[in-house]
Amino acid sequence: MTTPIIPVMEQLEDIVYSRPAALAECSTHYCPGCTHGVAHRLVAEVIDELGIAERTIGVAPVGCAVFAYNYFKVDFAEAAHGRAPAMATGIKRVHPDNVVFTYQGDGDLASIGMAEITHTAARGENITVIFINNAIYGMTGGQMAPTTLPGQRTSSSPLGRDVEVMGMPLKMAEMLAGLPGAAYVARRSLHSAKEINRAKKAIRTAFEAQLAGMGFSMVELLSSCPTNWGLSAFDSLKWIEEHMIPYYPLGDYKVAEGIEALSKN
Amino acid sequence: MTKELLKGNEAIAEAAVRAGVEAYFGYPITPQTELLEYMARRMPELKRAFLQAESEVAAINMVYGAAAAGARVMTSSSSPGVSLMMEGISYIVASEVPCVLVDVMRGGPGLGNIAPSQADYFQIVKGGGHGDYRLIVLAPATVQEAIDLTYQSFDIAERYRTMVVILADGNIGQMMEPAELPPMHAANGGHNGQRASWALTGAKGRPHNVITSIYLVPEVEEQFNQKLQAKFRKIAENEIRYAEYATEDAEWLVVGFGTSGRVAQTAVKQARAKGIKAGLLRPISLWPYPEKRLAELANNVRGILVVEMNAGQMLEDVRLAVSGRAPVKFYGRMGGTVPLPDEVLDEIIRLTKESNS
Ligand SMILES: Cc1ncc(C[n+]2csc(CCOP(=O)(O)OP(=O)(O)O)c2C)c(N)n1
DSSP states (O other), X not given: OOOOSSOOGGGOSOOOOOOOTXXXXXXXXXXXXXXXXXXXXXXXXXXXXXXXXXXXEEEEOSSGGGGHHHHBSSEEEEOOTTOHHHHHHHHHHHOTTSEEEEEEEHHIIIIITHHHHHHHHHTTOSOEEEEEEOSSBTTTTSBOOTTOOTTOOBTTBTTXXXXXXXXXXXXXXXXXXXXXXXXXXXXXXXXXXXXXXXXXXXXXXXXXXXXXXXXXEEEEEEOOOHHHHTOOHHHHHHHIIIIIHHHSOOEEEEEXXXXXXXXXX | OOOEEEEHHXXXXXXXXXXXXXXXXXXXXXXXXXXXXXXXXXXXXXXXXXXXXXXXXXXHHHHHHHHHTTOOEEEEEOHHHHHHTHHHHHHHHHHTOOEEEEEXXXXXXXXXXXXXXXXXXXXXXXXXXXXXXXXXXXOOSSHHHHHHHHHHHHHHHHHHTSEEEEEEEHHHHHOEEEEOOOOOOOTTGGGTTOOOTTSOSOOSSSOOOEEOOOOOSHHHHHHHHHHHHHHHHHHHHHOOOEEEESOTTOSEEEEOOHHHHHHHHHHHHHHHHTTOOEEEEEESXXXXXXXXXXXXXXXXXXXEEEEESSSSSHHHHHHHHHTXXXXXEEEEOOTTOOOOHHHHHHHHHHHHHHHHO
């Protein structure tokens, strides 16, 4: 008998990286290089760390994340396009002790679902929103989103977004932060390891705000869509840094009193 | 128990409260607003959820969420508001979550007016939303019947995991009548305090639950549709409701639902006083439709008059059920007008003359 060259897991002394318990053991349908998977993982890690998997209920959008319920091992609903915040409201109002979050793309949240997200934030609904801003409609094949950058080419803005016709892209974090019901609103990016770590902290803070009953929390995540941007995975991350961040500055847009104390614990 | 003088909209609301409704989401629209206003006061009093949504679109999706979470939940609206709910209704039926919708119909199309109408029959009974689905549709003709049907509707919705619609018109909503309220159930009375096994409550000690309506593979979606159709067939077998008046020896049959049925009953009485052997079939479940009973009656009558507050919508179901067994005539008022018993009586007399000549 020969000794195995690759050590089996149990023999490793210190596991520094493994699948979060809240994430299902399967491969996803996301395209190579798409950061939806990174965002899923961060949410799952936070669910694990806070020990809330058994009382969390997620609401998936219509968009590329429509099958999010296959990847999280928590109760999940799949909402109509844009209506996840309304559905989450219905759930939270009858199960106030559960942790409820929506996971939405930019077409879902900032276009068709603008009324629902705005009023959910305005009510200070005690839910958490994970908002994936990839500047495009991914699922339907790369049409213009309300977040598509000026001049950005998409299948429905083939000459580039003309702001004379379509106006300027929407800055949702800034908009929603202006509402009194919002307790925590932040924008992060998934383009580098450092920013991913910062994104995770923000997601954790958002869930903690909900656990403390402080009201509406949202983390906007600048994300890549290599397939519909027509870029390689690597160039997509560079594109986030060079093109998206200047228009969508990272930072905390609303930090209600008491939030900072939460994250320190 | 004694009867009280109750307004239709408020009576429906209190009946739902007594049936154990745990959450209400809605948006103001005449002529159902008193229902929402009643809930705004009553639900918080009982520590149950009430929320005025930002739109009917939001309201129906809040209902979808609460229903997915296993709660007894309802919304109410009137015609234009119900139009806005159609996508959500389709999702709710496709996700097999139970809930109740009250549509207090008003004059249309368009903004129309706030007067009573029955012109949402097609929208509610035949579809309105996308895909092959059916709603269980119950149409009351009195405040008492509105109370009784609302009270039962949650059990029916939960039995089949689907949506029940109380299809009333502005008359039923606005009218005051003596009626008796049922006994008070605890909230969530339908499940004896236990959440349904499929409900979203947090995956504690069980695999995670999912409420969804997407089946990407056509064959799988077809299988799901077959399952839904089987459920609809079961509902069609078990949930047919109707009332009859003076049909035993009737030669002339009047068919009408809700307020039209009630007006028609007065006309039938008047016809009988004139020696015309008229009778009334008043469908209470509009889907499933009492087509068998109607076909039986059609075998024994010389003519049928359909009365509606629309341009002739249920008329199509009557014609299908009657299948040429007897001549079918129609009398309708539209735009928020209500037929008077005298008008219906004239139509019955005309029917007897035309068919005799
Ligand atoms: C009512 C309705 N309108 C349109 C669609 C088609 N549709 C599906 S996903 C989508 C856009 C999703 O884009 P986004 O929210 O940005 O999410 P992504 O796919 O990029 O993650 C659209 C328009 C739909 N399913 N329902």
